[in-house]
Every structure is written in C-alpha cells, then in structure tokens.
Amino acid sequence: MKKLSVLFIAFFSAIILVACGNDDSSSSSSGTQVISQTSNNYYQGVIKNGHYLTSKSRGVSVQQNDNQLNLKGFENGLLSISKDQFPTDTYILQEGQYIDTNTAENWLGRKSKSNPDGLNPSGKDTEVPLYLQQMDEQDFMEQSHGDLKIKGMTIGLGINSVYYYRKEAYGAVYQKTLDDKEIVKQGKAIADKVLQRLRKNKDLKDIPIVIALYKQASNDSLVGGNFFAYSVNKDGATSVDNWKSLDIKNYVLPDETSSEVNTNDEDAFENFKNQVQKFFPNLSGVTAQAHYVDGTLRGMHINITTQFYGQSEIISFTQYVQTTAKKYLPNSIPIDVQISSSEGIQSFLARKTGAKNFYSHVFTSY
Amino acid sequence: MKKLSVLFIAFFSAIILVACGNDDSSSSSSGTQVISQTSNNYYQGVIKNGHYLTSKSRGVSVQQNDNQLNLKGFENGLLSISKDQFPTDTYILQEGQYIDTNTAENWLGRKSKSNPDGLNPSGKDTEVPLYLQQMDEQDFMEQSHGDLKIKGMTIGLGINSVYYYRKEAYGAVYQKTLDDKEIVKQGKAIADKVLQRLRKNKDLKDIPIVIALYKQASNDSLVGGNFFAYSVNKDGATSVDNWKSLDIKNYVLPDETSSEVNTNDEDAFENFKNQVQKFFPNLSGVTAQAHYVDGTLRGMHINITTQFYGQSEIISFTQYVQTTAKKYLPNSIPIDVQISSSEGIQSFLARKTGAKNFYSHVFTSY
Numbered sequence: 001m002k003k004l005s006v007l008f009i010a011f012f013s014a015i016i017l018v019a020c021g022n023d024d025s026s027s028s029s030s031g032t033q034v035i036s037q038t039s040n041n042y043y044q045g046v047i048k049n050g051h052y053l054t055s056k057s058r059g060v061s062v063q064q065n066d067n068q069l070n071l072k073g074f075e076n077g078l079l080s081i082s083k084d085q086f087p088t089d090t091y092i093l094q095e096g097q098y099i100d101t102n103t104a105e106n107w108l109g110r111k112s113k114s115n116p117d118g119l120n121p122s123g124k125d126t127e128v129p130l131y132l133q134q135m136d137e138q139d140f141m142e143q144s145h146g147d148l149k150i151k152g153m154t155i156g157l158g159i160n161s162v163y164y165y166r167k168e169a170y171g172a173v174y175q176k177t178l179d180d181k182e183i184v185k186q187g188k189a190i191a192d193k194v195l196q197r198l199r200k201n202k203d204l205k206d207i208p209i210v211i212a213l214y215k216q217a218s219n220d221s222l223v224g225g226n227f228f229a230y231s232v233n234k235d236g237a238t239s240v241d242n243w244k245s246l247d248i249k250n251y252v253l254p255d256e257t258s259s260e261v262n263t264n265d266e267d268a269f270e271n272f273k274n275q276v277q278k279f280f281p282n283l284s285g286v287t288a289q290a291h292y293v294d295g296t297l298r299g300m301h302i303n304i305t306t307q308f309y310g311q312s313e314i315i316s317f318t319q320y321v322q323t324t325a326k327k328y329l330p331n332s333i334p335i336d337v338q339i340s341s342s343e344g345i346q347s348f349l350a351r352k353t354g355a356k357n358f359y360s361h362v363f364t365s366y
Numbered sequence: 367m368k369k370l371s372v373l374f375i376a377f378f379s380a381i382i383l384v385a386c387g388n389d390d391s392s393s394s395s396s397g398t399q400v401i402s403q404t405s406n407n408y409y410q411g412v413i414k415n416g417h418y419l420t421s422k423s424r425g426v427s428v429q430q431n432d433n434q435l436n437l438k439g440f441e442n443g444l445l446s447i448s449k450d451q452f453p454t455d456t457y458i459l460q461e462g463q464y465i466d467t468n469t470a471e472n473w474l475g476r477k478s479k480s481n482p483d484g485l486n487p488s489g490k491d492t493e494v495p496l497y498l499q500q501m502d503e504q505d506f507m508e509q510s511h512g513d514l515k516i517k518g519m520t521i522g523l524g525i526n527s528v529y530y531y532r533k534e535a536y537g538a539v540y541q542k543t544l545d546d547k548e549i550v551k552q553g554k555a556i557a558d559k560v561l562q563r564l565r566k567n568k569d570l571k572d573i574p575i576v577i578a579l580y581k582q583a584s585n586d587s588l589v590g591g592n593f594f595a596y597s598v599n600k601d602g603a604t605s606v607d608n609w610k611s612l613d614i615k616n617y618v619l620p621d622e623t624s625s626e627v628n629t630n631d632e633d634a635f636e637n638f639k640n641q642v643q644k645f646f647p648n649l650s651g652v653t654a655q656a657h658y659v660d661g662t663l664r665g666m667h668i669n670i671t672t673q674f675y676g677q678s679e680i681i682s683f684t685q686y687v688q689t690t691a692k693k694y695l696p697n698s699i700p701i702d703v704q705i706s707s708s709e710g711i712q713s714f715l716a717r718k719t720g721a722k723n724f725y726s727h728v729f730t731s732y
Contacts (some may be wrong), residue, residue, distance in 0.1 A: 035686050036689045038726060039685075052682060052686075095676070095679070280417070280418060291732040299732070310421065310461070312409075312411070312504070313461070315408050315409070316411030316418060319401050319403065319404045319408055319410075320411070320413075338729070345711045348714065359725060363667075365655065366589055366667065
C-alpha cells in the first residue's frame with residue numbers, strides 16, 4: 001500500500017487550521033454553515049469555521065488509485081446509491097469525518113502484528129493478493145437546533161479485480177486477475193468487519209449504515225469499475241445479512257473488445273461518430289463512456305478531440321454536433337459531450353434526464 | 367513574417383480533397399449544405415461536398431499570432447461586428463473563400479520588388495515596424511435556387527500595438543511600442559487598399575463590405591486586443607470614408623497595472639474572489655477577463671483553478687460558486703466560469719445575457 005504523502009497531510013492541515021470568520025446567512029453557533037443546494041440532484045454541503053469541511057480520509061483514496069477513473073467512478077457511483085437511501089431534499093452531505101487518515105491507512109493495509117486492524121489478508125505481497133483497495137465514507141446529516149446531527153452513513157469499499165504487485169522494490173509490475181466469486185466473498189467479509197467497528201462509535205450505533213461494494217477496473221481501463229452489491233443496515237445491526245445485487249456495467253465505445261454492449265446502442269453511437277467524423281475527416285477522435293443499469297443504457301459521457309482552432313469552426317462544429325446528437329443518440333438518458341483541442345476544452349453540450357434538447361456552450365475569450 | 371508550415375497546407379488540402387457523399391436534408395445540387403442554427407446567437411455554417419468549408423487563409427493567422435488570445439479575441443470580436451450588419455437570422459456565415467493562403471501571405475508581408483502586394487511598409491525589419499499582423503475574412507451568404515450567393519463580407523485587420531523584431535536570426539527579440547495615432551493612420555490606409563483590391567472581383571463589386579480595425583494586445587497580455595474602428599462600405603465604394611470609432615476595452619482582473627477598470631465592477635469581482643478563496647484558502651486562483659463597451663461592463667470570463675479532486679468537493683464548490691456569483695457579480699451581463707484542476711476542467715457555470723440564474727454542469731466519469 002502506498003503511503004500518504006507529506007503533501008497531502010499539508011493540504012488537509014491547511015484546510016483545517018486556517019482560522020477565518022463566516023458571514024453567510026445559514027451560520028450557526030457552532031460555526032457550521034450549509035452550502036445552498038442549486039439542484040435537487042446535488043446535496044447541500046457543510047462549511048465549518050468558514051471553510052469547506054473536507055473528508056478526513058480522502059487523500060488515502062487518491063494515493064490508492066493508479067487509475068484515477070476508479071476514484072471518480074467510485075465517488076459518483078456511491079453518491080447515486082446514497083441518494084436512493086438519503087434523499088437530497090432531506091439530508092445534508094458531510095464528507096467522511098469518522099474514519100480518519102490513520103484509520104483508513106491501517107484498514108487498507110494487511111493484517112499483521114504491527115497492524116492488527118488491517119482488512120487485507122496477512123501474507124506476502126507476492127503470494128496473497130490485496131482485495132480492499134479504497135474506501136469512502138459519506139455522512140448524512142440533519143439540522144437540529146442550529147447544529148448538524150448524523151442520521152445516516154454510506155461506506156463504499158473498492159475491491160480489486162486485478163491485483164498488481166512487485167517482486168522487488170522498483171521491479172517489474174506483475175498482475176493477477178482475481179476470481180469474481182472471491183471478490184464477492186472477500187468484499188462481504190470486509191463489510192461485516194467495517195460495520196462492527198463503526199457501531200462501536202456511539203454516534204453511529206443506531207443510524208442506518210449503507211455499505212456498497214465496488215469492483216475496481218484494471219489500471220489500463222478507460223472507464224471506472226462498478227458497484228455490484230449493497231446493503232442497508234438499520235437499527236444498530238452489527239452484521240450484514242441483507243445484501244442486494246446491483247447490475248451496473250460501464251463500457252467504452254467504440255467497443256472493440258467485448259460484445260456485451262447492446263447492439264442498438266452501439267449502432268446509434270457508431271452512426272453519431274461517423275457523422276461527426278465526416279465533418280472533419282481524420283481529425284476528430286470520438287469516444288464514449290456508456291453506463292448500464294439492469295441491462296439498460298442510463299447515460300453517456302462523450303469526448304470529441306479535434307485539431308482545429310477557429311472560433312467559427314468551433315461554433316459550426318458545436319451546432320452540427322448538437323443536431324447530430326439529437327438525431328442519432330438514444331433519447332431520454334443524460335448525455336454530455338466535451339469538445340477539446342490540444343489547447344483544452346473548446347465547447348460542451350449536455351442533455352439532462354428526460355430533456356429533449358441539448359444545452360450547448362462555446363468557450364470564448366475576449 | 368512567419369511562413370505557413372507544410373503541415374498547415376496538408377491540413378487544408380485534406381479538408382478540401384477528400385471526397386464524400388452527403389445525406390443531410392438541406393443539400394443542394396452543388397453539394398452545398400447548411401448547418402442548422404441551434405441558437406440565434408450563432409450563424410448557420412456551410413458544408414460543401416460533405417465537409418465543413420474552412421477558411422482559405424486562416425492558417426496564416428494562426429501562424430501570425432504569438433499570443434493566441436489575439437486570435438480568439440479577434441475572431442470573436444469580428445463575429446460581433448458582423449452580427450450587427452448581417453443578422454444571423456438572414457445570413458449564413460461562410461468562412462473566407464476569396465482571400466486565399468498565398469494572397470494573405472503576400473498582403474501581410476512588406477511591400478517589395480518581389481512582393482508588390484505587401485501591405486506593410488517597405489524597409490528593414492530593424493528600422494521600419496510591421497503594422498498589419500493578421501487578417502480575417504467572413505463571407506455572408508443567402509440561399510438562392512438551392513445555391514449560396516455572397517451578399518456581404520466582413521474583413522478584420524489586426525494592427526500591432528507592439529512591434530517585435532530580431533536584429534539577427536535566432537537573436538534576442540526587441541520590441542517597440544507603436545504610437546496610437548500611427549496605428550489608426552496605418553490601419554485606415556491598409557483598409558483603403560484592401561477594399562480597392564476586393565472590389566476588383568466581380569462577386570464583390572456591389573456588396574456591402576465591412577472593414578474593422580483591431581489593435582493587437584502585446585505578446586504577454588492575458589487578454590486579447592480590441593477593435594477600435596469599423597466602416598460599412600456599400601454600393602461598390604472603393605475608398606473608405608465613413609469610419610466609426612469603437613470604444614471597446616478588455617481587462618484582466620484582478621487589475622494590478624491599470625486603474626481604468628470601473629471601481630464598482632472591480633469591487634464586485636474582489637468580493638466574489640474573496641468569498642471563493644475562503645472556501646479553499648490558498649488553493650484557488652481566481653482571474654477574469656472583463657469586456658467593456660462604451661465604458662460599460664458587457665461580459666466576463668472567469669477562471670478558477672483549484673487543487674482538489676473529490677467529486678463531492680467539486681459539487682459543493684460549484685454550488686457555492688453559483689450562489690456566490692449570483693450574489694456578488696454584476697447582473698444582466700453574460701458571465702461564464704470555468705473551474706479546473708491540473709486534470710482539466712471539473713465544472714462550469716454560465717449565465718446568458720439578461721438571465722437571472724447560472725446554468726451549471728459538473729463533469730463526471732463512470
């Protein structure tokens with residue numbers, strides 16, 4: 001396991017230590033404020049003593065992921081699971097404050113004499129795989145007498161699908177694909193231990209604690225992994241016995257390796273791609289992340305990279321993509337499209353769930 | 367003057383030569399199609415033989431600008447001037463097809479025996495400044511019997527405010543600030559010649575030709591230059607005699623060098639900036655480009671760079687910026703905000719002219 005860098009410790013210390021007044025309307029006697037919600041798709045967040053209250057352990061996850069898509073996908077996926085259990089119009093999201101950096105590092109390590117809390121199996125790195133790769137805590141709060149009280153928690157556990165290891169320091173990286181059944185078994189066993197440990201804190205004794213298991217994508221994947229199971233543990237339960245399976249899959253399009261993507265969706269994307277590439281032949285790369293739940297396409301992130309620069313070209317291209325996307329891409333699902341050149345993002349389009357038309361914006365400069 | 371690279375020639379040839387069918391509804395017998403307008407803020411563009419019809423000379427402008435902000439600002443500013451003369455609901459924008467690459471290179475060069483068409487004064491680089499730095503042509507078309515006919519043209523001429531030169535190849539770069547009166551005088555003289563030359567083409571004999579003069583920003587500027595004069599030349603006029611002044615200024619905020627920015631606007635931005643930086647102290651850079659017309663703020667592009675990564679942090683920060691922008695920044699004008707980390711754009715906010723609320727989008731990944 002990689003160690004948290006000094007940089008990160010400095011980062012979080014800076015956030016926590018700098019003193020500062022607060023002058024917003026929703027401040028309380030305890031110096032806690034709530035960030036206004038601008039969409040019911042998002043939670044209100046927490047400002048404490050004038051600053052955003054950051055996660056006590058997140059730096060660890062950043063260090064734990066060689067493929068940062070596993071981090072983004074994990075955090076976003078966990079938010080989706082949380083929203084079903086803790087609706088955004090009732091609960092305020094506080095970034096994890098119960099599992100601190102030290103605890104997270106210990107739990108993510110191997111069990112050993114010097115680290116009895118390690119949630120990964122004891123043994124040599126070359127012989128026994130690490131299963132638990134990352135962890136995220138989300139706290140769900142309600143306001144009470146001007147203060148915030150914890151009313152629920154969600155824990156995400158990222159389990160490796162591929163174990164990467166070295167036989168010697170700085171040596172070649174070896175990899176071992178882990179068995180799906182073992183991933184499930186290990187994930188559930190770790191979840192049990194985590195739940196037991198959390199229940200020992202008096203704040204967390206009687207609140208609902210949701211635990212969700214995520215299968216990490218491989219390091220070379222162009223899309224993150226996926227959550228495959230979750231459980232809602234009410235009333236102070238100390239062992240998890242009500243696992244629910246999740247059928248979530250993420251793919252990259254065009255899909256050259258697997259034939260698991262729905263053919264209609266694949267054809268729709270291919271048609272879109274061809275139309276776009278006709279506009280500037282050989283000059284546009286068009287790829288997408290496609291998100292499936294229960295076998296149905298639920299969203300897409302599309303990336304178009306081009307080599308042109310002219311403002312009129314970008315405007316025309318963006319209008320063309322907007323018309324083409326509406327014509328060829330699946331209806332109703334949320335889709336966003338980033339159009340970038342080597343100089344960065346040039347324009348962007350997005351359609352929200354259920355909307356008919358795309359919003360578009362061309363980035364300009366004075 | 368820098369020479370057009372072979373790469374650029376290859377680029378434009380590729381666009382023009384690759385043959386391809388077209389299958390859109392608005393195609394004509396001549397293989398010309400029009401790109402649907404998705405907003406009346408934008409022009410319809412032109413597709414010919416299945417591909418976007420790119421400018422015949424734009425590659426030259428790309429090479430001519432050491433500061434690419436002069437290019438973006440120039441193209442955007444010219445579009446604004448054009449929209450006043452050739453409304454987007456009547457005219458179709460075709461990228462310049464009359465001034466080709468060779469012509470543009472010759473015109474941008476010094477007048478000499480081998481280059482009689484040079485619009486820059488003859489003389490040695492070390493003694494006589496180059497005034498004309500870039501040029502842009504926009505053609506305004508109307509559909510007639512399924513074909514496009516040119517009905518108007520706009521020409522932008524970028525005049526240096528600072529002349530950069532070397533005393534020897536690869537030697538140190540020297541600079542000379544050019545006199546404002548001389549910039550105006552040279553710009554107007556060049557405009558006369560350009561108009562005369564364009565009128566010789568029978569397509570352009572009797573159409574209105576708008577010529578606009580742009581003062582290039584220095585190479586180290588964080589915002590582009592500004593248009594300072596334009597003329598609308600109707601009825602086949604061959605000399606420009608109706609110049610109109612433009613009072614357009616662009617500034618960078620926070621404004622450390624000049625005291626020309628309106629104090630109220632500066633305070634508003636400062637307050638916004640302070641609020642944003644409170645959220646993540648020492649970790650957020652906040653700058654803006656501010657656009658003034660006739661002394662009034664008409665728009666802002668704001669850039670926020672941060673060092674955080676967490677999805678919940680980005681969402682909370684974006685909501686916070688949205689509320690703060692609405693509270694502190696000037697009303698009614700169009701404003702966009704890009705929030706980026708070292709990994710690229712993380713989220714974005716925009717408010718259109720006259721709108722009350724900001725649209726926001728957080729970029730995510732599956």
